[in-house]
Each structure stands twice: as structure tokens, then as C-alpha cells.
Amino acid sequence: MIGPEIDRLIQLLAKLPGLGPRSARRVALHLIKRREGLMGPLAEALAAAASSIRTCSVCGNLDSHDPCFICTGAGRDPSLLCVVEDVGDLWALERTGAFRGRYHVLGGTLSALDGVGPDDLSIPGLLERASQPQVGEVILALNATVGGQTTAHYLSDRLAPCGVRISRLAHGVPVGGELDYLDDGTLTAALRSRRTL
Amino acid sequence: MALLLTRDHGRHAGLLHGGQSARYRALLEPGNLLTAGWRARVADQLGSWSLEVERAYAAPFLDDPQRLACLASVCALLDGLLADREPHPGLFGATIALFEALSTDVWAEVYVRWEIGLLEEVGFGLDLSRCAASGQAASDLFTGNDRLSHVSPRTGRAVSASAAEPYKSKLLPLPPFLLGLSEGGPEEVQQGLALTGHFLEHRAFAQRHVEVPSARVRFVERYARIHRP
Numbered sequence: 001m002i003g004p005e006i007d008r009l010i011q012l013l014a015k016l017p018g019l020g021p022r023s024a025r026r027v028a029l030h031l032i033k034r035r036e037g038l039m040g041p042l043a044e045a046l047a048a049a050a051s052s053i054r055t056c057s058v059c060g061n062l063d064s065h066d067p068c069f070i071c072t073g074a075g076r077d078p079s080l081l082c083v084v085e086d087v088g089d090l091w092a093l094e095r096t097g098a099f100r101g102r103y104h105v106l107g108g109t110l111s112a113l114d115g116v117g118p119d120d121l122s123i124p125g126l127l128e129r130a131s132q133p134q135v136g137e138v139i140l141a142l143n144a145t146v147g148g149q150t151t152a153h154y155l156s157d158r159l160a161p162c163g164v165r166i167s168r169l170a171h172g173v174p175v176g177g178e179l180d181y182l183d184d185g186t187l188t189a190a191l192r193s194r195r196t197l
Numbered sequence: 198m199a200l201l202l203t204r205d206h207g208r209h210a211g212l213l214h215g216g217q218s219a220r221y222r223a224l225l226e227p228g229n230l231l232t233a234g235w236r237a238r239v240a241d242q243l244g245s246w247s248l249e250v251e252r253a254y255a256a257p258f259l260d261d262p263q264r265l266a267c268l269a270s271v272c273a274l275l276d277g278l279l280a281d282r283e284p285h286p287g288l289f290g291a292t293i294a295l296f297e298a299l300s301t302d303v304w305a306e307v308y309v310r311w312e313i314g315l316l317e318e319v320g321f322g323l324d325l326s327r328c329a330a331s332g333q334a335a336s337d338l339f340t341g342n343d344r345l346s347h348v349s350p351r352t353g354r355a356v357s358a359s360a361a362e363p364y365k366s367k368l369l370p371l372p373p374f375l376l377g378l379s380e381g382g383p384e385e386v387q388q389g390l391a392l393t394g395h396f397l398e399h400r401a402f403a404q405r406h407v408e409v410p411s412a413r414v415r416f417v418e419r420y421a422r423i424h425r426p
Contacts, residue, residue, distance in 0.1 A: 112273035112412030113200070113227060146227045146255045150269055153262035154415070157422075171259065183223075185256020192260065 006032070058129075060105030060122055062087050070094075070102060077101045079136040081129060081164075083155065085109050085143060093141060101139075104129060109147040110154060121151075123158065130162040137165040144171050144189075199225055199246055200276065201233055204289040208279040211235050211246040224248055227272040228255040228296060254296040263423060264299050266416035267308055271295065273410035274312070278319045278401055288318045305420065306374055306381035309389030313375070316393060321353065321400040323392075325375060329354035330361075335376060344378065347371055350395055369395055383424035390417050 002010075006028060014024035031039040055061070056068035063069055070076060070090075080101025084090050090103050106121045130138050138159055142148035156166050172190030173182065182190075199213040215221060224231070230252040237244030258264040271292060279285065291314045298307040316322055327334045328345060329352065335345050338357050346358035347368035361368050369392045372385035379385065394417060398409050 110412075112269045112410055113276055117411045144259060145222070146259075146265065146269060149259040150262075150265055150412075153265065153419075156262075157419075183250075183253060183256065185253045185259070188257045189259065 058125075059103050060087070060107060060125075061090055061103060075100065078134045080139065081126075081135050081137070082139045082141050083126060084141050085148065085151075089141065089143075106142075106151070109142060109145075109151040111147045116147075118154065123155070126155070127158060127162065130159055130164050135162075135164055137167060138162075140166065140168040142168070144169075198243070199248070201231065201246070202275050202279070202285075202289060202292065203233060204286050205284055206235075207283040207285050208275070208281050209235065210281065211237075211244045213246045213248065221248075223253075224250050226253065226255055228268045229253050230293065230296070254299065258299060263416075263419060264304060266412070266419050267304065268296070268299065270410070270413040270416040271308075271311070273412035274315060274397070277405070277407065277410050278315065285318050288314060291315075303381065305383070305386040306389070309372075309375070309386055309393060312390075312393035312397070316396050316401060319401050321396050323348060323396070324352075324354040325371065327355070328357040328360055330356055333357065344373070345371055345376060348392055350399070353396060353400075383420075384426070387421055387424065390420065 009031075010021070010024045010028045013019055013027050014021045016024075019027065031042070052064040053062055054064070054066050056063055056066055056071060058067045058071045061068040061070060065072070077100050080099070081104055082093065082099060082101055083104045083106060084093065085106055085108060087105055090105060093099050093103075104122070104126045106123070106126070108116050108121055110116055110118065110121070126138075129135065138155075140152040140155055142152045152168055159166050170193050172186065172193050173179065179187065198210055199216055200208065200210050203209045213221060213225070216225065225248075229250055232249045232251050234247040235244050236247070255265065255268050258268065275288075275292070279288075291311055295304075295307050295311045298304050301307075313323055325335065325345060325348070328338060329349060335355070338344055343357050343359050345355040347356045347361040347365065348354065348371050349356060350367070350369050355371055356364075356368060370388045371392065372381070372388040373379040374381035374385050375389060394409070394413075397413070402409050
């Protein structure tokens with residue numbers, strides 16, 4: 001009933017995060033109906049991205065240039081190095097516009113249950129960068145999870161001989177958060193990290 | 198797929214629909230105590246979970262590298278040593294007790310006791326009740342001004358100080374707090390970790406042809422580094 005090309009398109013779309021077979025069929029139909037206006041440009045954009053995007057050899061970011069635009073950006077503060085788990089976290093921090101330093105993408109966090117050890121992360125590159133004289137502070141922007149914080153403590157130990165200031169993101173009440181709805185752990189962390197007004 | 202330690206059914210796997218989503222990420226943190234429902238058409242199937250957090254034990258310790266490393270070590274050891282669907286209700290209770298004890302000052306001593314309990318559950322229990330050489334009970338030795346002071350690395354049986362004297366270098370020191378003779382402390386905890394570590398490495402994990410989980414190794418290294426004399 002469905003041709004092999006469409007079937008393959010549906011199968012590939014169903015592999016995207018958040019899409020199952022039903023929604024993949026809907027997306028495929030939407031694309032097919034808009035072949036000229038959407039499907040063609042999308043296919044071109046995908047092909048261009050696939051051929052040009054590479055991993056930055058300095059920080060691990062994804063960009064069409066190596067080193068990436070953040071590592072080569074003139075307006076970036078070279079004394080600040082922000083360590084993130086994944087490129088998605090780097091993008092999230094960039095969206096805020098609040099950080100003007102440089103990044104280092106670890107490529108994961110330590111996980112005893114998933115068998116992820118220090119050798120699986122880009123730690124040697126981080127230590128090398130943190131040892132450079134222009135770096136003054138390393139910010140460990142890792143998730144507030146067991147894996148994220150275990151990694152943060154591990155990195156803090158490894159970075160200690162580099163002689164840089166080591167900091168981490170605050171844990172506590174999110175903007176717009178109501179205390180009544182927060183879990184005990186977040187409230188405890190918020191109380192511990194309270195500031196003088 | 199989510200792997201849980203359950204009270205009545207041991208290490209148990211099941212599918213969690215949408216388990217990779219942000220909604221479930223906080224729920225599936227190692228060390229969380231959950232209320233879990235498992236459903237399958239027949240018992241042999243993988244089945245699926247319905248989960249709800251009862252208590253997030255790790256959350257208060259995210260800033261405490263030692264306790265966090267301890268919690269990670271517990272989860273890694275349980276994952277590495279327990280067989281699927283083999284009930285260990287005692288070990289489940291001991292694990293909850295250990296997580297409760299993490300907020301106290303004696304958490305490290307409790308952890309060593311927990312590892313001894315774990316070894317016993319997986320078939321490598323230590324015999325700290327009497328001297329392997331003389332056969333005297335620990336309580337009898339104590340009244341006679343002697344005490345169990347070492348453990349044989351081969352048999353896991355305790356030896357009294359007088360009997361251990363000629364072979365001291367070949368035996369593992371037995372920290373007095375494990376016999377209720379002291380309150381413990383960092384030095385005794387490290388002796389305890391070396392004792393349980395030997396049997397975890399050379400018995401429990403060697404039998405499975407795998408190495409001791411890196412989470413335990415990191416925990417022991419961190420503890421030793423912080424409490425270096």
C-alpha cells in the first residue's frame with residue numbers, strides 16, 4: 001500500500017527523539033504534501049549539515065568549523081572555562097546569553113550502573129586546557145544528579161593541581177518555583193546555599 | 198529498561214514507558230526509594246513498571262563527595278553481585294538502613310557492616326564468631342584478655358591475636374568495631390574496607406570473572422585520601 005521510499009522515510013523519522021511510528025507517518029505525510037516548500041529545502045539542509053558539521057577538536061562542540069565559533073570567538077573570555085556534559089547543555093547555556101567564556105564538552109558523566117568510567121570522558125583535554133596560564137576559573141555546569149555531581153567531585157579532585165578556581169552551578173529554587181511544590185532535596189540544597197540579602 | 202532492587206523479588210528488571218524522558222529522569226536516580234508496581238502477562242516476561250518516588254536518598258548529599266561516592270558504590274555492588282529475581286529481603290532492609298545512616302557520623306562504619314552483610318548474602322560470609330585456630334568463641338577470648346584480631350584471607354574466618362601473631366603479615370586485620378569493641382573511626386573503617394575489599398575482589402567478583410566496580414574503587418580511594426593520617 002505504501003511505497004518503499006515512503007516506508008523508509010517513515011522508519012527513519014520514527015528513530016527521531018519524541019517520534020513514534022504513528023507520529024512519524026504524520027510527519028512523513030506532511031513533508032510529502034509540501035515537497036517543494038519544505039521537503040526539498042529540508043533534505044538540502046540535512047545533506048549540507050551532514051557533510052559540513054564536525055566535532056570541535058578543542059572543546060567538543062558541534063559546528064561547521066573546527067575549532068568552533070566559540071573557541072575562536074574574539075569576544076569570549078579565555079579565563080572562564082565551563083564544563084558541560086553534552087552539546088545540548090552548551091546550547092542551553094548559550095541560549096541564556098549569560099556566559100561569555102569558553103566551554104568544554106565532557107561527552108557524558110561517570111555512571112557506575114552504565115559502566116561509564118573516567119576513560120570514557122574527555123578529561124585529559126580538560127586538564128590540558130585548565131593548565132593553560134590564561135584560564136583562571138573552571139565552572140562545573142553538570143546536572144544535579146548522582147552521576148553529574150559524582151563527576152563534578154571527581155573533576156574537582158583532578159583539577160586541583162592545575163591551580164585554578166573551581167566552581168559549580170547553584171542548586172535550589174528555580175525561577176517561578178513555589179516552595180510547596182519543591183522536593184525535599186532541592187529545598188535542602190536551597191537552604192544550604194542561601195545568600196545574605 | 199529500569200533495574201530495581203525490590204524487597205521481595207530482589208534485582209528485578211522491567212520496562213518503563215517513557216523512561217528516557219525528563220519526567221522520569223529524576224525518578225530513576227540511583228539510591229531513590231520507590232513505590233514500584235510491576236505488570237506482565239506472564240511471570241517470565243520483562244513486564245513494565247509503574248513507579249513513584251518515596252524518598253530521594255541521594256539528594257541531600259549531592260554536595261558531599263564521600264557520601265555520594267558511598268551511595269554510588271552501594272548501587273554498583275548490588276547491580277554487580279545480585280542475580281535477577283533472587284529475593285534478598287534482609288539485604289534490602291540493610292541497604293535502606295545504610296541510606297538512613299548516611300546522615301549520621303557513623304555512616305562509614307555502617308557501610309563496612311553493610312558490605313559484610315552483602316558478602317554473606319552472595320555466599321562469601323565472614324565468620325567472626327570464633328577463632329579459627331583455637332575454636333574459642335569471641336566472647337570467651339575477650340574475658341581471657343585476648344580478642345579476635347585478624348581474618349584469614351583464604352577462609353574468611355577470624356583468628357585471635359595470640360594465634361595470629363606468627364602469621365600476622367599474611368592475615369587481614371579485623372577492626373575492633375566489627376566486634377563491638379570500639380566505636381570505629383577512619384583508621385578502622387579503612388581496615389574494614391580492605392577486609393571486605395579483599396573478599397569482594399578475590400571471591401565475589403572473581404567468581405563472576407569481572408573486576409570490582411570502579412565506583413567502589415573510587416569511593417575507597419577518596420575515603421583513604423581524605424582520612425590520610
